[in-house]
Each structure stands twice: as C-alpha cells, then as structure tokens.
Amino acid sequence: MSESMKPAPSTSPARVRTRHFQRAKEQGIKITGLTSYDMLTATIFDEAGIDFLLVGDSAGNTVLGYDTTLPVTIDELIPLTRAVAGAAKRALVVADMPFGSYENGPEEALKTALRFMKETGAQAVKLEGGERSHDQIRRIVSAGIPVMGHIGFTPQSEHGLGGHIIQGRGDAFDQLMRDARAVQDAGAFAVVLEMVPAEAAERVTAELDIPTIGVGAGPHVSGQLLVWTDFAGLTTGRIPSFVKKYADLRGALTDAVSTFRTEVADGVYPGDEYSYH
Numbered sequence: 566m567s568e569s570m571k572p573a574p575s576t577s578p579a580r581v582r583t584r585h586f587q588r589a590k591e592q593g594i595k596i597t598g599l600t601s602y603d604m605l606t607a608t609i610f611d612e613a614g615i616d617f618l619l620v621g622d623s624a625g626n627t628v629l630g631y632d633t634t635l636p637v638t639i640d641e642l643i644p645l646t647r648a649v650a651g652a653a654k655r656a657l658v659v660a661d662m663p664f665g666s667y668e669n670g671p672e673e674a675l676k677t678a679l680r681f682m683k684e685t686g687a688q689a690v691k692l693e694g695g696e697r698s699h700d701q702i703r704r705i706v707s708a709g710i711p712v713m714g715h716i717g718f719t720p721q722s723e724h725g726l727g728g729h730i731i732q733g734r735g736d737a738f739d740q741l742m743r744d745a746r747a748v749q750d751a752g753a754f755a756v757v758l759e760m761v762p763a764e765a766a767e768r769v770t771a772e773l774d775i776p777t778i779g780v781g782a783g784p785h786v787s788g789q790l791l792v793w794t795d796f797a798g799l800t801t802g803r804i805p806s807f808v809k810k811y812a813d814l815r816g817a818l819t820d821a822v823s824t825f826r827t828e829v830a831d832g833v834y835p836g837d838e839y840s841y842h
C-alpha cells in the first residue's frame with residue numbers, strides 16, 4: 566500500500582506507542598491499563614483494547630505467592646514479561662523493575678532496563694520513586710528506552726513508608742508534586758499515581774504535561790490501571806478498597822472445580838462423548 570493510500574491516523578492506533586499516551590491526555594481520551602503475567606490474559610486484554618499491559622512486580626503477590634513485592638527478582642519477571650510481550654499485538658507492554666534492581670544508581674538502572682528490553686520484547690520499563698529516582702529515569706531515557714514513573718504509595722518501600730498508607734494528603738502534597746515534576750523532568754512518558762487523594766491527583770494531572778495513570782487516585786487522571794487478579798475477583802483475601810470487582814473468577818473457577826470433582830467421583834465424567842474408541 567502506498568503512503569498516500571494509508572488510512573488517516575485513527576484515534577485507536579494499530580500499535581500503542583508512548584506518543585499515543587501524550588495524545589490521549591491532550592485529547593481527553595482515557596488510557597486503560599491492566600497488569601498481566603502470562604500469555605492467555607495478555608491476549609484477552611489486548612484483544613479487548615486495553616492500551617497497556619504492565620507486567621508488575623505484583624506478580625510476587627499474584628503469581629509467586631509472596632507477602633510483598635520485595636523478594637521479586639529480575640530473573641523471575643523476565644519469563645513472565647516475555648510471555649506477555651509475545652502475546653500483545655496492540656497494547657504497549659511495560660516491564661516493572663523489581664526492588665533492588667535500580668536503587669544503586671543510574672548505571673544499575675540502565676543495566677536492568679537493557680536486560681528487560683533485550684530479553685523480553687517489552688516496549689517500556691517502570692520504576693518506583695520521584696525525586697530519588699530522577700537520575701535513574703534520565704539515564705534509561707537517554708538510552709532510548711521509554712520510562713513510566715510511579716509515585717505516591719510505592720509498594721517496594723512499604724516498610725519505609727510504614728504500611729499501605731495514602732500519600733500526598735495535607736502537608737505531604739508538596740512532596741508528591743515535587744516527585745511528579747522530577748519524574749517528568751527526567752523524561753518519563755507517563756507516571757503512575759498510586760493511593761493518593763483524588764484532589765491531589767487532579768492537581769498533579771493539571772500541573773504536568775505528561776499523562777498520569779491512577780491506581781487508587783480517583784477519576785481526574787489521564788488513565789486507570791488495576792491489578793488484573795483484583796479487578797477480576799481472583800485474588801484471595803483483602804483487596805485494596807479502590808478496586809472495583811468486575812467479575813467473580815474465583816467463584817466461577819471454584820464452581821467449575823467442584824463440579825469436575827463431583828462428576829469424577831460419581832463416574833459421570835468422562836462419559837462416552839469424552840472417550841476414545
């Protein structure tokens with residue numbers, strides 16, 4: 566097809582890129598993201614039109630069974646990220662850099678980002694921290710790798726923060742804004758705001774040029790992100806109060822499993838139609 570015959574740029578690109586994040590904010594089109602840790606969910610979310618898939622270190626909680634994200638390693642995330650990046654045709658895939666893989670400085674951060682880019686097929690990386698991560702973000706961006714920032718509640722520093730505590734409230738708003746500006750100044754293409762008051766997230770979104778992605782940050786942000794096992798009702802135990810459960814996959818699977826178990830016990834499965842002759 567010749568250049569002149571190509572269709573006009575549509576609002577829904579064939580492949581989401583970082584410039585579409587910027588355009589979405591400018592045009593007031595909301596960005597959607599979900600975490601994904603495997604090929605099957607990646608295909609479902611991608612085909613449903615989710616704009617970006619984050620292979621989060623929340624895999625520590627949702628896949629690997631840890632209590633926190635702190636033990637998660639690069640080597641654990643690489644195969645999951647490769648599975649998601651291999652499956653996503655349209656969505657932009659973001660690799661979450663785990664605790665201990667970038668805090669040591671810009672060179673360590675770049676080394677980690679390069680591993681994710683070379684070994685997984687992800688199109689961007691994410692790391693936690695505002696002012697404290699400015700130099701790391703700048704170094705990675707300078708190598709041509711898009712970075713998504715992450716400020717507000719940063720789970721990798723939950724012990725330093727003293728628990729799952731809302732950030733940017735009252736006097737802490739100034740620090741949140743400084744962190745947001747630092748992430749933008751360092752060259753990030755977007756920033757996640759986790760567990761901040763809706764009013765604070767609205768002010769940060771208005772102040773920044775780059776889009777903000779809320780996780781428990783109210784509606785006045787450029788896009789929304791949720792941990793997929795939470796939004797689909799698969800996670801055990803307590804889920805954060807900002808999560809809306811859009812399905813009951815745990816209930817559906819539990820019903821399926823118990824029917825299977827009963828049918829096997831009763832000799833109902835496999836009947837003739839599920840047997841070879």
Ligand SMILES: Nc1nc(=O)c2c([nH]1)NC[C@@H]1CN(c3ccc(C(=O)N[C@@H](CCC(=O)O)C(=O)O)cc3)CN21
Nearest residue numbers: 623626627634720728729730792795800804805806807
């Ligand atoms: N499954 C899952 N969902 C997440 O959203 C998530 C993870 N894992 N792992 C990494 C971080 C940790 N996050 C969390 C974890 C717990 C709360 C939480 O319990 N929040 C309470 C308020 C504070 C408290 O009582 O501890 C809430 O009711 O929202 C919030 C965010 C967000 N991320």
Ligand SMILES: CC(C)C(=O)C(=O)O
Nearest residue numbers: 600621622623661780
């Ligand atoms: C909760 C999001 C922002 C995250 O970092 C993750 O899933 O690891």
Ligand SMILES: [Mg+2]
Nearest residue numbers: 621622623661
């Ligand atoms: Mg994370």
